[in-house]
Amino acid sequence: MSSPSELIFFVNGKKVVEKNADPEEVLLSFLRRKVGLTGTKYGCGGGGCGACTVMVSTYDRNQRTVVHYTVIACLQPIVTLHGAAVVTVEGIGSTKTKLHPVQERIAKAHGSQCGFCTPGMVMSMYTLLRNKPQPTMEDIREALGGNLCRCTGYRPIIDGFKTFCESEQSSGCCQNGRAGGECCLENGAKGSKTNNSKESDQISQELFPMDCFLPLDPSQDLIFPPELMIMEKKVSGDALYFQGERVNLVAPFKLSHLLELKAEHPSAPLIVGNTTIGPKMLLKGVYHPLVIYAGRISELKAVTWGETGLTVGAACSLSTLQKEVEKVVVETEEEKTRGYRALLQTLRCLAGKQIRNMATVGGNILSANPKYDLSSVLAALDCTLHVISKDGMRSIPLDEKLFADFGKTVLRPEEVLLSIDIPYTKPWEFVAAYRQAQRREFAFSFLNAGMKVAIKEGTDVVESLSIYYGGVGPTLVKPKLTCQQLVSRSWGEDLLSEGCRLLKEDVDVSPSIHGGRAEFRKTLAISFFFKFYMQVVLEMRERGVSDADFPLEYLSALKPFKNEVPQGQQSFQLVSEAQPSADLVGRPSMHQSAFQQATGEAKYYDDLPLVQGELFIFMVTSTRAHAKIINIDPSEALKMPGMVTFVSAGDVPGANCRLWFNNPEELFAEEEVVCVGQIIGAVVAESREQARRAAKEVHVTYHDLQPVFFTIEDAIRHESYFEPKRKVERGDVDEALKTAEHILEDEIYMGGQEHFYMETQGVIAVPKGEHEEMDLFVATQHAAFTQELVGMALGVDSNKITCHVKRLGGGFGGKVMKIASLSAITAVAAHKTGRAVRCCLERGDDMLITSGRHPFLGKYKVGYNNDGTIVAADITYYSNGGSTLDESAFIMDKAVLHMDNGYKIPNLRGRGVVCKTYLPSYTAFRGFGGPQGLMVMESVLHEVAVRCGLPAEKVRDINMYREEQSYTHHKQPFNPTDMVRCWDECLERANYQDRLRAVQLFNSSNRWKKRGISAVPQKFGVGFSKGFCNQGAALVNIYKDGSVLVTHGGTEMGQGINTKAIQIASRVLKVPVSSIFTKETCTGNVPNAAPSAASFGTDAVGMAVKDACEKLMRRLQPLMEKNPQNTWKQWVNEAFFQKTSLSATGFFMGPPTDVDWEKGEGQAYYYFTFGACCSEVEIDCLTGDHKNIRTDIVMDVGKSINPALDIGQVEGGFVQGVGLYTIEELQFSPDGVLMTRGPSQYKVPALCDVPAELNVHLLANAENPHAIYLSKGIGEPPVFFGSTIFFAIKAAIAAARTERGLGDAFPLSSPATAEKIRMACQDEFTKMASPPTDGAMAPWCLDV
Ligand SMILES: Cc1cc2nc3c(=O)[nH]c(=O)nc-3n(C[C@H](O)[C@H](O)[C@H](O)COP(=O)(O)OP(=O)(O)OC[C@H]3O[C@@H](n4cnc5c(N)ncnc54)[C@H](O)[C@@H]3O)c2cc1C
Ligand code: FES
Ligand code: FES
DSSP states (O other), rough: OOOOOOOOOOOOOOTEEETTTTOOBBHHHHHIIOOOOTSOOOOOSSSOTTEEEEEEEEEEEETEEEEEEEEEETTTTTGGGTTTTTEEEGGTSSSSSOOHHHHHHHHHHHHHSSOSHHHHHHHHHHHHHHHHHOOOOOHHHHHHHHHOOOOOOSSHHHHHHHGSSOOOOOOOOOOOTTTTSSOOOHOSSSSOOOOOOSSTOOOOSSSSSSSOOOOOOOSSSSOOOHHHHHHHHHHOOOOEEOOOOOSEEEEEHHHHHHHHHHHOOOSOOEESSSSTTHHHHHHOOOOOOOEEEEEOOOOHHEEETTTTTTEEETBHHHHHHHHHHHOOOOOOOGGGGHHHHHHHHHHHHHOHHHHHHHHHHHHHHHHTTTSSHHHHHHHHOOOEEEEEEEEEEEEOOOOOGGGGEETTTTOOOOOOEEEEEEEEEOTTEEEEEEEESSSSSSSSSEEEEEEEEEEEETSSEEEEEEEEEESSSSBBBBBBHHHHHTTTBBBHHHHHHHHHHHHHHHHHOOOTTOOOOOHHHHHHHHHHHHHHHHHHHHHHHHOOOOOOOGGGGGGGGGGOOOOOBBOOOEEEEETTTSSTOOOTTOOOOOOTEEEEHTOOOOGGGGSSSOOOEEEEEEEEEEEOEEEEEEEEEEEHHSSSSSSEEEEEEOSSSSSHHHHHHTTEEEOOOOOOEOSTOOOOEEEESSSSHHHHHTTTTTTEEEEESSOOOOOOHHHOOOOOOOSSOOEEESSHHHHHHHHEEEEEEEEEEEEEEOOOSSSOEEEEEESSTTOOOEEEEEEEEEEHHHHHHHHHHTOOOGEEEEEEOOOOSOOOOSSSSSHHHHHHHHHHHHHHHHOOOOEEOOHHHHHHHOOOBBBEEEEEEEEOOSSSSSEEEEEEEEEEOOOTTTTTHHHHHHHHTTTTTOOOOEEEEEEEEEOOOOOOOOOOTTTTTTTHHHHHHHHHHHHHHHHHHHHHHHHHHBBBOOOSHHHTTTTEEEHHHHHHHHHHHHHHHHHHHHHHHHHHHHHHHHHSSSEEEEEEEEEEEEESSGGGOOOOEEEEEOTTTEEEEEESSSSOSOHHHHHHHHHHHHHHHTOOOGGEEEEEEETTSSSSSOOTTTTOOHHHHHHHHHHHHHHHHHHHHHHHHOOOTHHHHHHHHHHHHHOOOOOEEEEEEEOOOOOOOOTTOOOOOOOEEEEEEEEEEEETTOOOOEEEEEEEEEEEEEEESOOOHHHHHHHHHHHHHHIIIIIIIOOBBBTTBBBOOOOOTTOOOOOOOOOOEEEEEEEEOOOOOOOOGGGOOOGGGGGGGGHHHHHHHHHHHHHHHTTTTTOOOOOBBOOOOOHHHHHHHHOOOHSSSSOOOOOTTOOSSSOO
C-alpha cells in the first residue's frame, strides 16, 4: 500500500482536508461527530429510513457539468467523496441567517412534528429543486419515496412541498406568477377559507397561510466549489490510498490498475455504491481488511447507445440507468423499447431515490441476492455481461447460470464486470417485469420476475420463452421445462393451463426457504405468469394474430396500482370573531420548534456535543430465550482497543432492578435469562465503534432451561399467565346467549407493532463530580420515573439526579419504561468510571431490546339476531406480555375497558389475560391496548354483518349507543351524541352509500381487482385509569424584561405540547407567544410529573400552566388596574420592585378515575374522545397488493386548542394504524429471536401507503367541559382508524371469494399483509402452490 492520500471534499462550502481518512468512516458519523453538524440524523444506519439524506454534488468531466444528487450519509464512506461537495441541512439555510424556502414551507405547513425525519425530507426536496426548480407532483413523490416519517402521515409534508410545483398543478404554486396568471403567493390563499358546508361561515380549510412564503431564490444556494472543478479537470490519474485502523481502501483511477489490484487481491471486495457491502460491514460486522473502490473508473461509468440497444457501465447508478431508459422510451418507437418499459417499472419502485442514486447496476447483479430485482428482468431481456480481468475480456449471458449460490456468481474473483448490454426488443417480442414486496415501494421483493416471449411473426406461435424468478430459491431461477415445452405452442388458453401446470412442477420453493412464505411465493410465480399471459394476448389481439379470449373483467389483472401523492381536505371550526387576534388558542399555529427542526438546529439527546472524557456504552444481550447464566466472560472484550470497562449486575451500587407498581424487573440479568435480547451486561469504551466491536467479544455461557415458548397459544397450553386477570360484565351473558337467534364462535389474532420512532433510545449520563450528583440528558416520556430509577440503581437520593429532556424524536409510548432501565445502566457505568457515558441504541438493538405493542388473541362467542342486533358477546382477550409484566396489566385493562367501543351490547363480558412467554417484554404503545380491544369488537361486528348478509355499517349503526345518558359496560356514564354525530357526518362526507354501490359495481366488473369500503365509529377513553396519574404540574417564571419561561412536566415528542402550553400561557398572561418560551423538561424544575401518555399530556399540563399563569396574573392584577396604560414589561418591573414573586407553580389535580375490578365497574376515564372513519381500498387478487384509495375521518376533539396540531395527530395516528393493521409484521424465529430488526425487514408506512385522498374534519360545535378550554385529548384514538383499511381489505377479499363460490366468512389475522390477502383470495393458482408437505419442518417464523 502506498502512502495515504489526502482526502479533499467540501461540506457546506467549507473545504475539508483529511490526511488520515479512515475507509470505515461513513459520512454520517463524520458530519455528526467530527464536523459537529448534527442536523443529519441517524435513524437506522442501513439506508432504510432516509433520515441521513444529504446532497452530494460532483463535477462530471464527460458532460462538463455539475450534478447534484441525494445520498444516504450512513452508507457513504467519506473516502469515496474525494472531489465532491456535500450539502447538509445546515448548509441551505438557518434561523440565524435566512431559512431556505424548503425549510420554511415544511415548517409552516406543519410537516414537522418530532422533527427527526425533517432534515432528511428537506434535503430530498432541496436536491430536487436544485435539479428542477418547478417540479411536478410526481417528481416530489419520487424524491420523497425513500424518506420515512413516523409522525405526520406525510400529507402535511406534501402540502408544504407542493407549493413548489408547476403552476398547472391544481394546488401548486408558480413561484410569484412566473408562469403567468395569479399566484397563490400573491393572493395568499390555499384553497378557500370556507367550504360549502352548513357551517360555511365558521369552517376553515386553511391550516397555514401561503401569503408569507419566501420565494425560491437560487442565489441563496451554495455554488459548487471552483476548486473542486479545477481539481477534477486536472485530475492526475493516480490512485487514492486510504489507511484506516483496520481497513485499507484503494481507489484506482485507471481500469488497468483496477484489474491489477483485483489480480493481486482477489478476495478484496470491489465497492461502488457500498449499498450491499456497506450494511454487511457496518451492521453485520463482516470484516474486509482491503476494499477496492471502483467509482472513479470512467470505463465503468460509460453509457452508450448502439444499434442493438444500450450498453451501461457496471458502475452506473440505478438512477442513471433509469434516466437513460426514461429518455429512450419517450424518443423511440414502442416496440423497440418494450423491455425498457418493463425495466422502468421495476426501477421506479426499487428502493428509494437516494439508494438508486448510489446503488449500481453491476452491484445489483453481482450481489447475487435473489431479492434484488434487476437480474430477473435483465435476464429475460437477454442481456450480456462484459467481464474483464488482466487476462482479457469475455462476454457472458446474464442468465441463471451466472449465479452459483446465494451471494456468489461464476465470475472469477479477479474479474470485474465492465458493462452490460441491454438490447432493444424485437418487433414480436413481448416483455414484462413483476415484483411483490411488503410495501409497494422502498421494500425488497418477496418475488420478482422477468418474462419475455418471442412470437413467430404474424402468428400466435411461441418462438422462444424466457421466464426468470428471483425469490424462489437462493439464486435466480429459470423454470426450464416451462420455457422449453411451451415453445411452438399457440399463445392461447391451452398454453396458459399447460404453462401453469408446468410451473407448478418446475418452480420448487422449499418450505425452508430463507424468509419463509413458500406457498405465497409459488402462488405469485404462477400468478405473475397468468398476468403475463393476458398482457401478451392483449398485445397480440391488437395485432390481429390471436383469437384467444378472456372476459372483459379479466383486464383488471393487468393494470398495476399507481402510486399517488396524497391529497385531501382538512377542516376545522374557526374561533369566534370576538376572540382577540393575539389570542392563538383555537387557531392553527406552527409547532414551536418547527423552524429549528427544519434547519437541523433542533437538538436531540445524541446531538449534544461530547462531554470531556465521554465514553460510550454498548449493551450485551442474551442470545438464549430461557437459560441459566453459567458464566459471563468479558476478558477478550477487555483486551480490545479503546475498551474501558465491563459493567454487569455486580457493578450496580444500589438496586439492580426496575420497580414498577411493585413489579421488579432486573436491570442486568444476574442468574437467569428469560428472553433473547435481555441485557446481561454492557461494555464501555472510548468510542461507539470500539464499544460495538468489544460487545461481540463478551462470551456468555448458558445452560438452557425448560420450558421455553413464545406464542399466546403455547402460553395458554402452559397456563402461563401474569396476574391480575380481569373481568368486566354487564347483563347476563350466558342467559342471553341461550336466547339469541344465532351463535358465532370465532377468534381473531392481531400481531404486535414496533414503535419505530425515528430517533432510537438513548441517554447521556454525566456525573457532576460532587455529592454523587448526576445529570441525564435523556429521550424519555417519563422523566420522573427515569430519575427515580437512576437514583435507586445508584443508591442515591432523587434530589441529586436530574433528568433533562429537550425533545424526543418520536416516542409513541415506547420511551416510558425501557429507557428508564437503559438510563440506570448508563448511570451505573458513569458512576463506575467517573466519566460521562453516552448510550445510543443502534436500530437493530433498539428493536430487539425495547419491544413494542402487544400481540393479542381475541376469542369470542356472540349471540345475534337476523337483523344484526348483537344480544350478547363473551370475549376473552389474551395478550402476549413477554417475559416480564411491564405495563401489560394496565394495557390489558384498557383493552377490556374499550371492548364495547360505541356499541350498546346489553349482555357483554370481557376477560383479560396477560400471557407470560419468553419474549422481550411488551410495553406501552400509542393506544395502550385500545387498538387491540376495539379491533376484536369490530371484528365481531364485521363477522355478524357477514353472517347476516347485511352491510357492516348497518350492523354497526343498529348496535350503537344512542341515549344521551348511556353507560359503558363498566358502568361509566357518558353522552354518545357527538360520537353519533361523527359517525353520521363521516358517512355523509364520505358519500358512503353511493360509494358502496360504486364498489359493488366495480367488483362485479373486475375479476382480479376488488374493492372494499368500511367505516367504524370510535369511543376512546382519555386519561389514566389509575387516577393518581391524572395530574399535571408546571412552573412559570416571568423575567424582568417581560419574557416568560414555561416549564412543565410533559415531554415534547412531536405532539406539540410545548406549543399548546405557550398558546395557553399567552392567552392567560395576554402576552404574545413570541415572548414565551419552553426550554426543556427538567426534573429539577417540575418534580414527580406523570408520563406524557394516555392522550392526557395537554389536559394535564395545559391546566397546570393555566393555573400558574392565573396565579401570576392575580399578583399582577393590582398593578395593572393601578396603571392600565403601562406595558407588560412595566408591570413586571413594578412587581419586581414591589417584591412580588414572578414565579409560580401550577398544579392540576385530575379527576379521581378508578375501576373497582372486583365489581368490574367504575369511572375509568376522565371523558371520551369520539370519531369515525371510513376507508376504501382496492386489492390485487393475484398479488395481494393493495392500494388505499380514500379515507375520511371526522374527529371530535372538542374545541381544538390548535387545529393544525390536532389534525396532525389524527393523520399521523391514522397512518401509524394503517401500518399496524396492514404492513407492519414482526417476525420471530422458532427460537424466539426477533428477525425483523430494521427498516429493511420491518416496513412502516411510506408515502405510498397513505390513501390517495385523506380527508380529516374536526367535528364542529363540539365542546368538552372536562378539559382545558373545552378541548379533548387526541394523541391515541386515531391509531385505531387504521383498522378501516383492514376491514375494507377483508370486504374486498370477500368479494373475490364470493365470486369464486367460496364462503365470504374466512379468517384473516392482522396485519392484512400481501401474503395473507393473496392466500385468502383462493383460486386455481393458490391451489397449485400446495403447502409444504414436510410437517416436521420448523416454520420460518411464529405468530407470537
Ligand atoms: C435500503 C436499501 C434498499 C434496497 N432496496 C432494493 C430493492 O428494492 N430492489 C433491489 O433490487 N435492490 C435493492 N437494494 C439493493 C441495491 O440495489 C444494491 O445494494 C445495489 O445495487 C448494489 O450496488 P452497489 O454499487 O451499492 O454495490 P456495492 O455494495 O458497492 O457492491 C456490491 C457487490 O457487487 C460487487 N461488484 C459491484 N460492482 C462490480 C463490478 N463492476 N465488478 C465486479 N464486482 C462488482 C462487489 O464486489 C460487491 O460484492 C437496496 C439496498 C438498500 C441499502
Ligand atoms: S440513517 Fe441512513 S438511511 Fe436511516
Ligand atoms: S416528524 Fe417525521 S418522524 Fe417525527
